[in-house]
Amino acid sequence: xxxxxxxxxxxxxxxxxxxxxxxxxxxxxxxxxxxxxxxxxxxxxxxxxxxxxxxxxxxxxxxxxxxxxxxxxxxxxxxxxxxxxxxxxxxxxxxxxxxx
Numbered sequence: 094x095x096x097x098x099x100x101x102x103x104x105x106x107x108x109x110x111x112x113x114x115x116x117x118x119x120x121x122x123x124x125x126x127x128x129x130x131x132x133x134x135x136x137x138x139x140x141x142x143x144x145x146x147x148x149x150x151x152x153x154x155x156x157x158x159x160x161x162x163x164x165x166x167x168x169x170x171x172x173x174x175x176x177x178x179x180x181x182x183x184x185x186x187x188x189x190x191x192x193x
Contacts, residue, residue, distance in 0.1 A: 105183075105187070108183035109179070109180050112176040112177065112179030112182075113180065115172050116176035119172045119176070126162070126166065129161065129162070129165065133161075135151060135154055
């Protein structure tokens with residue numbers, strides 16, 4: 094489809110292919126998030142060997158850990174939504190080109 098004068102163009106099938114690929118990429122991101130969540134969580138004794146300031150260090154690390162988990166969750170969701178948006182865009186273009 095080429096929309097004369099608007100500068101918009103797409104190739105049939107490419108939006109869907111790209112969208113599905115993006116949706117598939119969210120699975121490895123989810124796996125990486127699980128690995129980080131399990132492997133990097135603080136344990137009750139992980140800062141016990143630090144002689145002073147361990148409470149501050151523990152709080153700092155817990156904040157870092159929560160921020161990384163939040164960022165990874167947002168990234169995975171954004172990749173999924175971007176993929177869905179591309180697939181939906183192609184469906185909309187096709188419906189506009191062939192209304193019946």
